[in-house]
Amino acid sequence: MDSPVEVHIRALLPRTPWKLMYCPHCMPLVLPAPNDVTSHPQYSWAKQLSCSTCRQKWTVCAECDTARTRITTNRQMKDHDRFYHQENDDNIARGKKKHTALCDSASLTVDALSTVSEWGGNEKNCGNDTYNNGILVTESELTYNYLNCIALDAIPSFHNFESLQNKRYFEMEHTNGLGAAHLVALSSFHDAQAAPLVKPEEVILHLNITHLLCSLTKPQTDNLGFIFGQLVAIMNRDMERMENKSLWTTKIPTSPNDMRSLYVAGKHSIIQNLPRPSVTELTNHAYVSLRECVADLLGHGFDIDTIDNGATTTNVMNISDSQRAKDIFMRGNNDGVQKLCLYLNEWSDAFEPSRSSKSNRGSCWIKTVTISPPKCKSKPISYTYPIAIGLEGVSHEV
Numbered sequence: 001m002d003s004p005v006e007v008h009i010r011a012l013l014p015r016t017p018w019k020l021m022y023c024p025h026c027m028p029l030v031l032p033a034p035n036d037v038t039s040h041p042q043y044s045w046a047k048q049l050s051c052s053t054c055r056q057k058w059t060v061c062a063e064c065d066t067a068r069t070r071i072t073t074n075r076q077m078k079d080h081d082r083f084y085h086q087e088n089d090d091n092i093a094r095g096k097k098k099h100t101a102l103c104d105s106a107s108l109t110v111d112a113l114s115t116v117s118e119w120g121g122n123e124k125n126c127g128n129d130t131y132n133n134g135i136l137v138t139e140s141e142l143t144y145n146y147l148n149c150i151a152l153d154a155i156p157s158f159h160n161f162e163s164l165q166n167k168r169y170f171e172m173e174h175t176n177g178l179g180a181a182h183l184v185a186l187s188s189f190h191d192a193q194a195a196p197l198v199k200p201e202e203v204i205l206h207l208n209i210t211h212l213l214c215s216l217t218k219p220q221t222d223n224l225g226f227i228f229g230q231l232v233a234i235m236n237r238d239m240e241r242m243e244n245k246s247l248w249t250t251k252i253p254t255s256p257n258d259m260r261s262l263y264v265a266g267k268h269s270i271i272q273n274l275p276r277p278s279v280t281e282l283t284n285h286a287y288v289s290l291r292e293c294v295a296d297l298l299g300h301g302f303d304i305d306t307i308d309n310g311a312t313t314t315n316v317m318n319i320s321d322s323q324r325a326k327d328i329f330m331r332g333n334n335d336g337v338q339k340l341c342l343y344l345n346e347w348s349d350a351f352e353p354s355r356s357s358k359s360n361r362g363s364c365w366i367k368t369v370t371i372s373p374p375k376c377k378s379k380p381i382s383y384t385y386p387i388a389i390g391l392e393g394v395s396h397e398v
Helices: 004-012 074-084 089-093 139-143 164-176 179-189 192-197 200-213 218-238 256-264 290-299 323-332
Strands: 037-039 046-050 057-061 124-126 129-131 279-282 285-288 344-351 364-371 384-391
Touching: 057 074, 164 179, 164 192, 164 290, 179 192, 179 200, 179 256, 200 218, 200 256, 218 256, 285 290, 290 364, 290 384
Parallel strands: none
Antiparallel strands: 037 046, 046 057, 124 129, 279 285, 285 384, 344 364, 364 384
16 A cells, blocks of 8 residues: 555656656655645746755656656756747647657666666757766666556566576565665675665766676776776875775776676676576577566566557557457456556567678577567667577577
């Protein structure tokens, strides 16, 4: 049952996603008190929130249910008003097409690195997201991202994950919002129980380093490790000795070996413990379980297009609107047990590997599924999973 505070907040902000209402700096997660929600003096759609614990302030849109980030700057406020709430000629010419967030790189393997968004370049605005120079992950976007997951009204189960690393990650993320901190604690201390003790800014630092290493070659990774070593040596020389140093200060990599053990190849490294469906090899093929792909998608809390028993319309815009989908829903729920009804789009094709030669092409075959993407996603990469891969010339009926 919802608490009185949750009931009052939802009454004040009926369309605002839950994840935007929680304070981005407090752990455990804190909702503002109802009297800490005030109207903005200039914009009628804006509500100003204030955390009663740390007094952090931010703004949310009370009218848009597709917002992905909190509004914290005047630039974000003006851009959101211009794109979403002004009846200007540009919006009319575009059919008032709303700029849904382009940061769907939930690729912390989360496409394996994808709740880490693609940041960089000069400042620009995309929907409610403002990109700043050099920022890959922000505290409000990733570190304590409270997931408002579309699922059945029941206690979440984590037994659908075949690997222990996936189960632990999603348990930490859905229990207390410490999925990312869990990865960093495991990498730095080999102890996931230290996740609540890791400072948010250190979580952001290590995830940004991991994101960077995914785009570097091994020599570049080694050079970066040496650079960190030089940086720490200079800082230690110039800084005064600090007293009462915390035992839980994470390690800055200072060598190529640190880069590998902390981020890339070590047993406790971040990349090796990122949540992702487990891969199985069978007769010249590699495949992943559809069941675990669905569990992975739901675990990350993405919005999905579900099949329900609503009335069928003559204007069928998506698979879930069709009569065939309604029939499948009725058959699946005829035993009285509530179920979440999804649909999959299959696709398969052959391709040439990038390192093949013309004399020995070694063509490959791949099969993917896209799981119930919402209607607003024109390129649902975060909803698409490669489920099987093998050589082109062999039978795939295994």
